[in-house]
Amino acid sequence: MGRKTWDSIPPRFRPLKDRMNVVITREVPRGSWTMDPERTIAGSxxxxxxxxxMTVLDRRAFVIGGAQIYKEALAKAETKRILLTRVLTDFECDTFFPIQLNEDGKAEGWERKTKEELDRWVGETVPEGVQEENGTKYVFEMWERTW
Structure with a gap:
């Protein structure tokens, strides 16, 4: 995650539990990274x-934002999937996901997968259909790279 994403997580929830938290920031020189008990800080x-x-071996790595971090991750051949929470409620905002994943399931270089494929990949049953929390509607989707 980027530094702003890290900073946006309320301190009582940091670090995110049961995972390695890596924060990418310009405050660390490119070509280096450091670890502390709370998080790993990387320069790129x-x-x-x-x-x-070097530490996780065969576990999966997840990118959770922000926009620049998503853009860098999507440019990597190693990025095979997008686990998307599509927010259906309109908000005024200034930051957007760097690629267009259309609601009709079509996108250049990407294909939306079925609910069953999503469940199988994450290893649990993901809530189906439109969800709502505090007046915000959303759906969970999984997309796979086609090229």
């Missing part, structure tokens, strides 16, 4: 992947 996406690879 490649440094973050190196840090994860």
């Amino acid at each position: 996406m490649d440094d973050a992947l190196n840090a994860v690879g």
